[in-house]
Each structure stands twice: as C-alpha cells, then as structure tokens.
Amino acid sequence: MRTQVVIVGAGPSGLLLGQLLHKAGIDNVILERQSAEYVLGRIRAGVLEQVAVDVLDEAGMGERMHREGLVHEGFDLLFQGQRHRIDLKRLTGGKTVLVYGQTEVTRDLMAARAASGQTSVYEAQHVTLHDHDSAHPWVSYEKDGQTHRIDADFIAGCDGFHGVCRASVPRSAITEYEKVYPFGWLGLLADTPPVHEELIYVNSPRGFALCSMRSRTRSRYYLQVPLSDTLDNWSDQAFWDELRRRLDPAAAEALVTGPSIEKSIAPLRSFVSEPMRFGRLLLAGDAAHIVPPTGAKGLNLAATDVKYLADALIEHYQERSDAGLDGYSQRCLRRIWRAERFSWWFTSLMHRFPGEGEIAQKFQEAELDYLIHSEAGARTIAENYVGLPLDFGVRRA
Ligand code: RFL
Ligand code: PHB
Secondary structure (H helix, E strand, O other): OEOOEEEEOOOHHHHHHHHHHHHOOOOEEEEOOOOHHHHHHOOOOOEEOHHHHHHHHHOOOHHHHHHHOEEEOOEEEEEOOEEEEEOHHHHOOOOOEEEOOHHHHHHHHHHHHHHHOOEEEOOOEEEEEEOOOOOOOEEEEEEOOEEEEEEOOEEEEOOOOOOOOHHHOOHHHOEEEEEEEEEEEEEEEEOOOOOOOOOEEEOOOOOOEEEEEOOOOOEEEEEEEOOOOOHHHOOHHHHHHHHHHHOOHHHHHHOOOOOEEEEEEEEEEEEEEEOOEEOOEEEOHHHOEEOOHHHOOHHHHHHHHHHHHHHHHHHHHHHOOOHHHHHHHHHHHHHHHHHHHHHHHHHHHHOOOOOOHHHHHHHHHHHHHHHHHOHHHHHHHHHHHOOOOOOOOOOOO
C-alpha cells in the first residue's frame, strides 16, 4: 500500500492530524496498536483551551463539542480550608476554557474518520519504522498473522509516551529531559452531579485533590497518592472518605458520592524530547512530551503540535515549500516549554512532596495567599491556565 502520510497512533493527536490532512486532500493511513474500544475506555483529559477548541473547530469537530461542552469562566483554589475563585474571564480579558472530555473528543474524531473513508488499522501489531531518514520512508506491521507494508512520504509519530516512533530514533540524535514526581494521581469517575459548578484545585496537608467533571451529571475526582499505592488500597468508600477530608466543610457536605465507573492511578512526569523532527519522521503530542496533569495542558499541547504539523505538511504539498517542516520543532518546543514550566510550577505549588516537612506547606500557603490577593499573581495563573496565544512572544515586524 502507498499513502502520503502514515500516522502511528489513534489517540487525539493521530486522529486530529488525520482529519486536518484529509480536509486538505492529503491521503493518510492511521495504524493503532489497540482496539477502538480500548482507546475510548481510557479516561484522561477534561479541559480544553480556546486554542485547542479552535483547532477542533477547524477540523470540523465543533458541533457536539459546542452543544455539550461546558464553558468555565473560572476555577477555585482551596487552601487553609478556604476556597478562592480565579476569575479567568475577568483576569484574561474575556477568555474561558471548555470542559469536554478527551473521550468525547476522541469519539467525535473517530466518527469523522469513519465518514472520511480514509484507512485506519486498529490492533496493528509490531509497527516498525524503516528508512525514515531517507526520501522513501516505509512502515511495516502485522495484523491477523500477516505482515503488511506501507510506503509513504512522511511518518507522523502520534503514538504517545510509550510508542515506537521516538524509540526508533538513534539515541545520539535525541536529547531527553525528564522529571518524575514522587506521587501519582488516583482518578475516579462517577455518575454523580459535580460537587461544584467549577473545578476545585485543592492544596491540603493530606495531599492534593481535584474536583472536576465531564458533564452536569458525571464527576471526575483525583487524589494525590503515594506511588506504592495500588487500586486494591482504594475502595470507592475509602476514596470518598479521603476526598471529603481534603475539602472545605461546605464542599465536603455538598459532595454526592456513588459507585465508581472507572478508577485508575497515573504517575506524574515532566518530559520533553528534542528535536521533534528526524528527516521524514515527525513526532507530535505525548510521543514528544509529557506534562503532569495539574495544569490540564497535555491534550492542549497535542492539539497545537498537530496544528503546526498539519500546516507544515499542507505547505509542503500545496506550496512546495518545506519552511514549515524545517521550523516545526522550534515552533512547537517554544510553546511546549512554556506549558512544561507552568505545569511543573502548579504541580509544585499544590502537592505534598515526601520528606519536605511542614515548612514546605507554609511556603505554599504563603505563595497561594499572595497569588490570590495580587492582581498580577492571579492574572499570571489565569493567563497560563487558559493557554498562551499561539503568537505569544513572537516579534512582529
Ligand atoms: P495518546 O493519547 O497516548 O495516544 C497515543 C496512541 O498511540 C497508540 N500507540 C501505538 N500505536 C501503534 N503502534 C505502537 N507501537 C503504539 N504505541 C502506542 C496508543 O495505543 C494510543 O492510542 O497520545 P496523544 O494522541 O498524543 O494524546 C495526548 C493526550 O492523551 C494527553 O496529553 C492527555 O490525556 C493528558 N491529560 C490532560 N491533558 C489536558 O490537556 N487536559 C487535562 O485535563 C488532562 N488531564 C491527562 C489528564 C492525562 C492523564 N493521564 C492518565 C496520563 C489527566 C490524566 C489522569
Ligand atoms: C480532568 O477533568 O480529568 C482534569 C481536569 C483538570 C486537570 C486535570 C484533569 O488539571
């Protein structure tokens, strides 16, 4: 088989890239290791920045997202037992975020993919990259016991942190930066009304907590837990009890509990690999970088990588210019490092770090107290949370 772009991975990055390329008339094939049901079963991100909403709109994904997504104009920071609102809209001159789950984004993209008639191969095993540093890259994979070959002009590595694409690049060609945090997030999804109409980020002496949601009837909650914990340590009852202890009295009182429909533990990591282009292999999304989820930036970064990558490939085919491809890494990485910094900072401000003692809690509380009472401090959080504009820091002629 031959195509213009082989996309490895059918997470949000791969599916969104496939859709943007298809809309521009660029033929592409998606290879995904898992089944479609498995991909939809992973419960992940919940908050979209305006920039990500704009890219999804451009891909034609706006209809259900705007109908069912919840516009949030602020969120609460809870520390020393009290909640304080960060008014995103006022502090950023009108910007908001959209609460619309990654599962729904993926579902919409899968439906559009099916309607596009472009090829997607799920349960593709042993995807292997060949000659990506030549003008004629190709990919092999196995499906139902048979080996297949796809020749292409480009390979897009959208296969997440554990994927094969980044791993195929010689170690000498890549620089990796990594910080692993000494705790994880235990997430619980339940069909209960959210405890509050906006998100609550909690700094408590017992550890971080987050009250989020997927809709007005579906809640998503997280607790900071030690990395040694497993799901066996956490019955639903234990989860709700611990969440209540980390909330303020009014929220603890208002919390509606119910059986979990999903529960999982995610490790937290900051990770960037540079560069993102190796000849005709281009990485996008979690394949190239990971942020701890505290700033809700992972999916949003994936969407902007994909926007830059789609624009660069379209420029290559339509204008016969490789300027976009040549500048791809640098353009993405500038935005990525900004989001990495914010996610690391917000994670550091909100979590208990083993061995740091009570003074660390006092420093955090003093910083939070400063941030919410200073217009400049609150604005710094708000403008990073809603996402910096695509042209932030770009010098104009
Ligand atoms: P994905 O979603 O990991 O998809 C990669 C796909 O590639 C497939 N794959 C392969 N396919 C073929 N061959 C191979 N060898 C392959 N190896 C892997 C995988 O099966 C998979 O389907 O990466 P992508 O598309 O770049 O998307 C990135 C986002 O998923 C991620 O950044 C976000 O989920 C991060 N994130 C959040 N981001 C936000 O913007 N806002 C949030 O509120 C937010 N909350 C979160 C999060 C991530 C979390 N976890 C569990 C990591 C909350 C959590 C708890
Ligand atoms: C989520 O709803 O899953 C979520 C929301 C905000 C975050 C992280 C995760 O910062």
